[in-house]
Amino acid sequence: MGHDHLDLPIDAAAREQLAADGLRMELVDISDKPAFAAWARAESRGFHSEQTAAAIEQRRSYFNDRRITGVYDDSLPVPDEPVATTMVWPADLTVPGGRAVQSWAISDVTVAATHRRRGVARALLEAELRTAQAHGAPIATLTVSESTIYGRFGFGPAALARDLTIDTRRARWTGPKPAGRVHFVTADQLLEPGLALVESVRLATPGQIAYDGILWDRQLGLMVDDEDAKKRRVVRYDDETGQMQGFASYKLTENPDDFTLHRLDLLHLVTATDDAYAALWRFVLEMDLVSEVRAHLRPVDEPVRWMVSDFRxxxxxxxxxxxxxILDLPAALEARTYAAPGRLVLGVTDPFGAADGTWAVEVDASGTAAVTSTDEPADVSLTVEELAAIYLGGVSPLVLAAAGRLSGDAATLDAVFRSPVAPFLSIWF
Ligand SMILES: CC(C)(COP(=O)(O)OP(=O)(O)OC[C@H]1O[C@@H](n2cnc3c(N)ncnc32)[C@H](O)[C@@H]1OP(=O)(O)O)[C@@H](O)C(=O)NCCC(=O)NCCS
Incomplete structure (x- = not known):
């Protein structure tokens, strides 16, 4: 993928709006080390964390494809440290049908506590949406610190996730016991084959984004300021032919009162086969001296509850x-495939304007859609937020209709939009 998104001009409307408030919006040049370090310090402060100079320099080495924005208040005693930050890049997003669509991945949205609630984030977010449109990305994506922020900008929760807490003395393994082997590897040993495995399964699950660079290395504990890195253990599963089909990383925390009550946090589990899935989960659940397993960021259709003796x-x-x-509605809707043929007219409300209108969605027998603007009456009326929520098949339109969040023929919409695989994203970004 080229880096033409880096050459797009800064959004003029946002720049003017912020200038009227005494603020200066600029793109941060990644080759300017002090400017990037000041941006990174501001971004860390925004999330109530901090980074060492070495960690900042390590991060900088990953960000050649990132479009980095800072908002500066030149009246401050420390004017080179921005009062607001964002970082974006084009990231392939998997959609139903085993395909990918380009998304504008937005990250590192912060506004300094000194400058909050005066419209700075809104200016930056709307700038990113317009810049994504200029780039031709039909969709923007985010993972969020709070679920209250982004609905107003037309985002909807399109993939849910689950955290599991498993009492390993109750939940005895009853699932398959595959014949391959689980063995320990170092993070460095997983660097290339692990990413190749992640890539090989990415298109199987709607909601996954392409990740490499910092997003992958972070999973392996390779950041210099990762306090937990030395606690992280990594195992891989090889099938009977010796082919790697999955890996897991986890860390253990001792219970000071009782050595048999360790907690195991499953940090990342990626598998290409059912055997790898069973073998790695069994390995984790049967760990000696562990009484509780906490698995973070797992899919909503996780089979493991059906592989242990006690559902509760x-x-x-x-x-x-x-x-x-959704920014370009026809492009976004035509990018995925559908569960059933049919024709639906969607009346979509989008105050930002991008997806606003009445759209005929015609799905043929192969599940491919053609989307056109129309003057016909709508079969279903919804906002762009609900459209985002159903886009990957993550929530049934029947549920949203029952919640009063869309009206019309929810049953047909459900039959057409549902996905056989629940959408899921395995990382934060
Ligand atoms: C979230 C954050 C970026 C908002 O910045 P801000 O400049 O204060 O936001 P704005 O003044 O532009 O507010 C824009 C709108 O969002 C709303 N909003 C802002 N922060 C919100 C929050 N945390 N929860 C709910 N609504 C919020 C505002 O009320 C405003 O609503 P309106 O325009 O519909 O009236 C800022 O508070 C922050 O940096 N928080 C800590 C880091 C963080 O959580 N970042 C988000 C990462 S995903």
Whole structure:
């Protein structure tokens, strides 16, 4: 993928709006080390964390394809440190049908506590949406710190995720016991084959984005300031022919009162086959001296509850995870495939304007859609936020209709838009 998104001009409307408030919006040149370091310090402060100079320099080495924005207040005693930050890049997003569509991945949205609630984030977000349109990305994507922020910008929660808490003394393994082997590897040993495995399964699950560079290395604990890195263990599963078909990383925390009550946090589990899935979950659940396994950011259709002796030994907490914003409605809807043929007229409300209108969606027998603007009456009326929520098949339109969030023929919409694989994104970005 080229880097032409880096050459797009800064959004003029946002720049003027912020200038009227005494603020200066600029793109940060990644080759300017002090400017990037000041931006990174501001971004860390925004999330109430901090980074060492070495960690900032390591991050900089990954960001050649990132479009980085800072907003500066030149009246401050420390004017080179921005009061607001964003970072974006074009990232392939998997959609139903085993295909990818280009998304404008938005990250590192912060506004300094000194400059909050005066419209700075809104100016930056709307700038990113317009710049994504200029780039031709039909969709923008985010993972969020709070689920209250982005609905107003037309984003909807398109892929949910679950955290599992498993009592390993109740949840005994009853699933398959595959014949391959699980063995320990170092993070460095997983660097290339692990990413190749991630890539090989990416198109199987709607909601996944392409990740490499910092997003992948972070999973392996390779960041210099990762306090937990030395605790991280990595195992891989090889099938009977010796082919790697999955890996897991986890860390253990001792219970100071009882050595048999360690907690195991499953940090990342990626598998290409059912055997790899079973073998790695069994390995984790049968770990000696562990009484509780916490698995973070897992799919909502996780089979593991059906592979243990006690269903209630697995507690589930669900959260919104991937948020999607549809910018070019025909391109976004034509990018995915559909579960059933049919014709639906969607009346979509979008105050930002991008997807606003009445759209005929005609799905042929192969599940391919043709989308055109129309004057016909709508079969279904919804906002762009709900359209985002159903786009990957993550929520049934029947549920949204029952919640009063869309009206019309929800049953047909459900039959057409549902996905055989629940959407899921395995990382934060
Ligand atoms: C979230 C954050 C970026 C908002 O910045 P901000 O400049 O104060 O936001 P704005 O003043 O532009 O507000 C824009 C709109 O969002 C709303 N909003 C802002 N932050 C919100 C929050 N945390 N929860 C709910 N609504 C919020 C505002 O009320 C405003 O609504 P309106 O325009 O519909 O009236 C800022 O508070 C922040 O940096 N938080 C900590 C880091 C973080 O969580 N970033 C988000 C990462 S995904």
């Amino acid at each position: 030994g697995v507690k589930v907490a669900e959260l919104d995870h991937l948020w999607v914003r």
